[in-house]
Amino acid sequence: EVNLVESGGGWVQPGDSLRLSCAVSGFAVSSTYVGWVRQTPGKGLEWVSVINSVGTTHYSNSVKGRFTISRDTSRNTLHLQMNSLTVEDSAIYYCGRISRWGRGTLVTVSS
Amino acid sequence: DVVMTQTPLSLSVTPGQSASISCKSSQSLLQSSGKTYLYWYLQKPGQSPQLLIYEVSNRLSGVPERFSGSGSGTHFTLQISRVEAEDVGIYYCMRGIEFPWTFGQGTKVEIK
Numbered sequence: 480e481v482n483l484v485e486s487g488g489g490w491v492q493p494g495d496s497l498r499l500s501c502a503v504s505g506f507a508v509s510s511t512y513v514g515w516v517r518q519t520p521g522k523g524l525e526w527v528s529v530i531n532s533v534g535t536t537h538y539s540n541s542v543k544g545r546f547t548i549s550r551d552t553s554r555n556t557l558h559l560q561m562n563s564l565t566v567e568d569s570a571i572y573y574c575g576r577i578s579r580w581g582r583g584t585l586v587t588v589s590s
Numbered sequence: 591d592v593v594m595t596q597t598p599l600s601l602s603v604t605p606g607q608s609a610s611i612s613c614k615s616s617q618s619l620l621q622s623s624g625k626t627y628l629y630w631y632l633q634k635p636g637q638s639p640q641l642l643i644y645e646v647s648n649r650l651s652g653v654p655e656r657f658s659g660s661g662s663g664t665h666f667t668l669q670i671s672r673v674e675a676e677d678v679g680i681y682y683c684m685r686g687i688e689f690p691w692t693f694g695q696g697t698k699v700e701i702k
Binding site for chain 2: 523524525526529537538539540573575577578579580581582583
């Protein structure tokens, strides 16, 4: 059974960094496109970043240069390193693939 | 970025009646492969979005037959026949090719 569990969210101040993790079971993180989507009341759903089976990464313009997606195939885990956070990055962050997402982890950026 | 526009933004439906949601893309989603990477999701209250339909018209395993997708190019439709109480939530279309993948604004469906 496919399962994804996000962790690492929390409250940080503008300019801080945060690293999100996603423990995956039921499929290999290196087998398909996997990534991170975020959701805010104002902006709706936004794909933040994806990584494909050969390791090619993509980022939305809003996070390019600040966020880095990576995967650990030995632990079957996905990560999102978020640097230089702003209040606009506050959201629920979901990890997953097109057909299945986790329950999400909340990131709050506020002074 | 490609813009996905959903209409209506909200819908109130009597149980047993049908509902239809439109999704229009600012660019054609038809690929040279012949595939069209258009997806429909339902986000039930308090949950993460769940995939209902992939590649325009294919129901994910376990999705009730009352959900159907259609369309081509830039115009797509999700049809819910015989709406049930468990169908409440926000429905999103999503374009899944050439990052950034983009979502529609969402259509909130409630039961009368």
